[in-house]
Amino acid sequence: MTHLLSAGDLSRDEAVRILDTAEELLSVASRPIKKLPTLRGRTVVNLFFEDSTRTRISFEAAAKRLSADVINFSAKGSSVSKGESLKDTALTLQAMGADAVIVRHQNSGAPHRLAHAKWTQGAVINAGDGTHEHPTQALLDAFTMRRHLGHLNDGGLEGRNITIVGDVLHSRVARSNALLLDTLGAHVTLVAPPTLLPVGVDRWPVETSYDLDSMMEKSDVVMMLRVQQERMNAAFFPSAREYSRRYGLDTARMNRLPEHAIVMHPGPMNRGMEISADVADHARSVIVEQVTNGVAVRMAVLYLLLGGSAEETTDEGETE
Ligand code: ASP
Numbered sequence: 511m512t513h514l515l516s517a518g519d520l521s522r523d524e525a526v527r528i529l530d531t532a533e534e535l536l537s538v539a540s541r542p543i544k545k546l547p548t549l550r551g552r553t554v555v556n557l558f559f560e561d562s563t564r565t566r567i568s569f570e571a572a573a574k575r576l577s578a579d580v581i582n583f584s585a586k587g588s589s590v591s592k593g594e595s596l597k598d599t600a601l602t603l604q605a606m607g608a609d610a611v612i613v614r615h616q617n618s619g620a621p622h623r624l625a626h627a628k629w630t631q632g633a634v635i636n637a638g639d640g641t642h643e644h645p646t647q648a649l650l651d652a653f654t655m656r657r658h659l660g661h662l663n664d665g666g667l668e669g670r671n672i673t674i675v676g677d678v679l680h681s682r683v684a685r686s687n688a689l690l691l692d693t694l695g696a697h698v699t700l701v702a703p704p705t706l707l708p709v710g711v712d713r714w715p716v717e718t719s720y721d722l723d724s725m726m727e728k729s730d731v732v733m734m735l736r737v738q739q740e741r742m743n744a745a746f747f748p749s750a751r752e753y754s755r756r757y758g759l760d761t762a763r764m765n766r767l768p769e770h771a772i773v774m775h776p777g778p779m780n781r782g783m784e785i786s787a788d789v790a791d792h793a794r795s796v797i798v799e800q801v802t803n804g805v806a807v808r809m810a811v812l813y814l815l816l817g818g819s820a821e822e823t824t825d826e827g828e829t830e
């Protein structure tokens with residue numbers, strides 16, 4: 511693995527290796543000193559052309575817990591707002607010696623361009639490109655599912671029923687999840703109004719449905735997606751109220767899930783729209799845990815891409 515551009519690029523073994531490594535690294539978060547020396551002297555650049563709260567902070571925390579130097583670059587207030595291109599920005603960062611570039615960009619494919627045009631020598635990690643992909647979100651979601659559902663079978667997600675609901679059309683999270691969960695043997699159903707399913711979804715490794723109610727009893731996981739108003743240039747549904755009524759998760763719907771089932775959301779949530787406040791704060795919702803797990807998963811990705819050794823991962827921080 512040289513870059514992490516798409517969840518679909520990961521083989522089953524690679525994906526499981528990341529999840530297993532994250533499992534070991536998760537314990538670092540509960541130590542008084544949350545740091546390992548593994549990436550000391552390496553430089554990680556957070557290159558964010560689009561707004562982000564949790565993903566940027568999560569990558570920053572992950573890199574710092576592995577002792578890397580972190581440079582945060584956000585397009586606002588930089589020369590990008592003066593018209594500097596992705597290429598020139600990347601070349602500047604390269605000149606500063608970036609070992610890894612974590613990129614979020616409004617255009618689908620931007621991280622691929624960065625990696626394939628070799629504008630940077632470092633490992634490129636896609637932190638969300640347009641409506642295309644967000645592979646580390648899918649990895650942290652799979653990690654969270656495995657921790658909750660692993661006891662039901664051999665510790666994996668084989669045969670589990672995952673229902674992903676809502677604005678699939680604008681969701682890079684849905685695509686990355688569909689690809690990764692398929693690799694891990696889970697069974698994915700996308701539920702959305704017909705207007706919010708992308709053209710070509712028939713080629714995704716999923717089933718689709720327009721009827722959320724019919725999915726409740728058979729779902730092991732329900733993942734609610736944010737209605738991405740900022741990407742909508744047309745009316746995709748009659749009203750917010752109508753959307754919530756048919757595709758929102760409220761307590762009555764949630765109570766029909768099997769007892770072991772969990773509720774997920776990648777954040778940020780529109781409370782009252784795709785998810786009610788009661789459900790968001792309910793014990794079976796694992797939304798805050800997803801954020802915690804995100805740091806461990808991103809540590810694992812950085813560690814595996816930038817090459818630490820197994821000894822360094824498990825040590826207590828005294829040796830390198
Ligand atoms: N935070 C996720 C993303 O960046 C999901 C969302 O924005 O709704 O894609």
